Amino acid sequence: MRAPQFSLRYFSPAAPLRAWVSSYYVFEADVPALTDTLRAELPQVRFMYAGTGSFNYGDGPTVRMPQAALCGATNMAVYFRANGPLKIFGAGLLPAGWAALVGAGASEFSDQLTDLEDVAGPVARRALHRMGEARSHREVVAAADAFFLLLSMQAKPPPIWFTRAADEWLANSINPDVNDLVKATGMSSRQIERLALRVYGASPKMLSRKYRALQAAVRLGLDPEAGWEQAAAGAFYDQSHFIRDFKTFVGMTPSQFADKDSPWITRLTIAKRQNLVTMPKLNFVS
Structure with a gap:
């Protein structure tokens, strides 16, 4: 792969969110198709505001990635395929953040994808729309901060x-x-x-x-x-x-x-x- 076809940038969440959200990142790939292997990781919130993608968990079936997705913690490597050009915003949820912002048992979501709107409601769709309309990474990050700050208003006390x-x-x-x-x-x-x-x-x-x-x-x-x-x-x-x-x-x-x-x-x-x-x-x- 030629590095100029790809861009990955990390950003810090708003200060009130940093105990719950580890980091933000924006991944862009100016390619017609992409395949890769993702190591096991913390839960992720991902907005795919350009392109389409799918996951395979181990030897399991192919699962289409929703445009706004809650990706549960993974306890195995995950195989990722996408059709580009691709733009993905992602945020890592720390364990305390999962307990506060999602609240459901993390093992019920492990190694699977969930439509974020089913968990967070219509604010997920609005955040996706704002990211799609954004003219800069700063505007994408602002949309993410607004989304997570809204979720935090109903946060549950984490252990x-x-x-x-x-x-x-x-x-x-x-x-x-x-x-x-x-x-x-x-x-x-x-x-x-x-x-x-x-x-x-x-x-x-x-x-x-x-x-x-x-x-x-x-x-x-x-x-x-x-x-x-x-x-x-x-x-x-x-x-x-x-x-x-x-x-x-x-x-x-x-x-x-x-x-x-x-x-x-x-x-x-x-x-x-x-x-x-x-x-x-x-x-x-x-």
């Missing part, structure tokens, strides 16, 4: 004490141990599992596997010349374990990922996120 502990647990360890989260929260394993499913969309054990692999992908994305041992950082039993989990959550083997031509979007997001000073630490990984 901040839990998301702070769990976010730190996932972001600060190369191999998150569920026992450490139990100790940090003072809760039982069963209580933690219920909260993790409700707010993060996966069990603590699944989250540990996911973020261990995603952190390895960040290390490899920032230094594609690194060998597998450096990327694995001692967090996996052996090379076969590393390759297996990496492929589950990133969608390809480490050697395929490190190839300069693949995957363009994921490698680009890793590099671009390093430069946004308001980016929460968890979002540098997912």
Whole structure:
């Protein structure tokens, strides 16, 4: 792929939203068609205001992407196809933001697409229209801020004490141990599992596997010349374990990922996120 055909820019949400929304981004592709593999990630709100697209979750069927979509947290790599020219606005929802702005159990939305209008109401369609009419990225961001600020007026109190502990647990360890989260929260394993499913969309054990692999992908994305041992950082039993989990959550083997031509979007997001000073630490990984 030739880089001039693509543009990816990150923006900070309005200050009142930053505890809930990790970052904004605008992706544009001046191509007739695009295919790529997206690593497992936090929930996303996406507005596709030019072009059409579809997702495949693992070996599942092709799912058409609504123009305004709520993309649940993913616990596997996702395969993306689009017809362009393409313009997509996206926003990452932090776990606290999911609890506050969506409120429904995150595991009920994991690994699937939902029409955003079914969750947020007609304000989603209005935001999509404003983005389609926008003459600059600044106007797109203003439309997004207005949308999320309206949602926040009906926000539900999130379990901040839990998301702070769990976010730190996932972001600060190369191999998150569920026992450490139990100790940090003072809760039982069963209580933690219920909260993790409700707010993060996966069990603590699944989250540990996911973020261990995603952190390895960040290390490899920032230094594609690194060998597998450096990327694995001692967090996996052996090379076969590393390759297996990496492929589950990133969608390809480490050697395929490190190839300069693949995957363009994921490698680009890793590099671009390093430069946004308001980016929460968890979002540098997912």
